[in-house]
Amino acid sequence: MRATVKDAIAVFHPQGFLDGNTSSAFLSIDDIEATIKLNVDMVLVSLKNVIFFNRNGLDAFIKLFHKVRSANHIVVGFCDYDHKKYETIMKFYKDEVMFSLFKTQEHATLFSSSFKNKSKNILLYSDDKSQRAAMAIELHDNGHNPIVAQTRKEFEEKSKSQNSYDLIIEDTFLGQMGQKVATRVTGNAIIYTVSSFLDAEIGNTFNIVYHNNSLNVGFRLFIFDAYKVVSMNVHALNFFSKLSSAAAEYNATICFVGMTFEKTPLTFKETLEDSGILFFEQMDDILGDKDLLKELGASSAAVIKNKRTLNKKIVTEIPNFIEATVATIEMMTNSQAVKEAVKMNEIAIAETENKIASSIGFYGDIDGMVILVFPEGIAKTACELLIGEKTDDKELILDTLAELVNIVGGKVKTLLSDAGINVDITLPRTYPNIESLFEVAKGKKGVQVDLNFDNDKFLFFLTR
């Protein structure tokens, strides 16, 4: 069984009865290997469609949790259960709960760093005082407003006024939280969250491949959210100095936000500044300052030096990219595509109204970026298969579009791998309108293919 991956959270969905005989059948050695290789912030097992389980039934998944945790330092646990199942799991594992328990997947996303649903008012309660504190800290760090009930009575009273809160959390347990350096994208800046003690371990927890690829696809501003950092040692200092020097080759900037030097020698700050790293007290000092963003290379007007062009290796594989895209859109819309024009130039969109776009990067043996521009109509139809109904909710459409582009990416990966070329794909990015796409794509040269799906124009653009 393989996990479904969305917003950097992988979820397994076993169904039926989980006991000692069955649970190991859900996870083959290949499944476990594949899960470890996923670039995600959380691995969860949903108990929504499980009607019966015993301890032996959960053990196979617990073994998976151990393996994933020790390899990737990320959050692992169960989700989608009721009060009875929660009590049962707690009883089974008593003092050895190393995994987390989230009542729903939505609750789990609050504790991930995707920053998808920021600023939620959340009422929370746990019988365990340290759990209450841990949850409040995590939620606060992830941009929410936690309200902690200190007693069961207080919780019950407060929960009565349900409208005062966006969400109410109980029957939740935080096991060891992940120490992986979480990544999120804000506009054209990439934000990494680092915490506690920065030492030689940063070399393992920081995804350098992802970082290098982000440089390749044109990101120029990298911010380390360091509010939670207690101290840094010399190994981490060397790591960040090198990172900054490497970024300088791309004309990119690295910033630290919220780092205090109470327990870190001030000379470290000077060394880091010498290597080109900038320090800010607040995130808004950067993100709220348009001029500064422009200067740092994270705005639309940024001139990207060393423009990269398509090379022969990628051009040879273009049919694979187009096939993957066309096949996916055809699958999702149950319609046929007609190829209209192929040209090599800067991206050109005749009509920019009512269009949305998405992009996904790939890196490995070859690297580059695929941009897809959808008329809203096609996007809606394609997303209908995943959502199940017609919708005009643009946020939901964009969100689902990201899944669709992920499918395209997955397909590209398979087709290229058949051709002996190994690549990884980045998280997809969506653009609510053509203007926001142009901020990233204008000036880039690439191959543009115009496609026609049931008389709707669809655009495919491959660039580096």
Next chain:
Amino acid sequence: MIKQEKIDSFIAKIPPSPKALQETISALNAGELPKAARAAKEDLALSSYLKDLVNKPIYGFRTKIEDVSQIFGILGASRSQQTVYSYMMSLLSPNEWKLFNLTKSTFHDLQAELSVGWNSIIKHLDITDKEIESAIALLPASIIVSEALFNEKIDDVELLRSVHDIDLNTILKRLCSKDLFDICEQIAQKWEMDEKISQIIQSASGVKPSADLDINKLGKWMHLLLFFTLSKPAYIEAGLNDFITFNTEYVQDVYEDFMNVMEIQ
């Protein structure tokens, strides 16, 4: 990915039930077991299927049963009809499974396990209706239909399911406005099975509760039995565990009873 034409062509290819089978069923309907056995013997594949099935360990007979008249005699008219329907279903199964990791033999095992489980339930509910007893034979048709429609689209299905928790039944419904269980109903119609059988199968999908409370209750039992069976290692490894979604809320009110019937602690 899948269009209505593909479904139509699948239905069109289903052969009408052979003459020997029709005679067997009509004799079983009339309660004439010796006549039914004579008709069944005409069809060598049917006799061989019957012998293979009832001699599986799950049926629990101590000695090997070789003769069709003996099989019908032991099973009685109702269960014999159910078994003959299961045979008809096995005629639809592919020679080589691609989407699911099944073989002819594991598919027959699945049929046998569902059948034995259903018989325990029917006994517990004190039901003697022949059509209700036979209904279980149609359930595996949903698996055969999934295989037939999706076996050329395995990569697409895998990719789709790698980003979204969606089952085959929902994919089909959203693409063609018709789900696996609607197609099962079409098969039942083609083979002139009793309407009650289709109704039970539809509610056993877990997504289409029946307005008829009795049928709905049977649907719940069957939905739960299906997932009890699909939780066994061989079927999890075959990729069957999540081919449709298990609706745990739907079966909540029969769950305790079910655990007792199946003797699960």
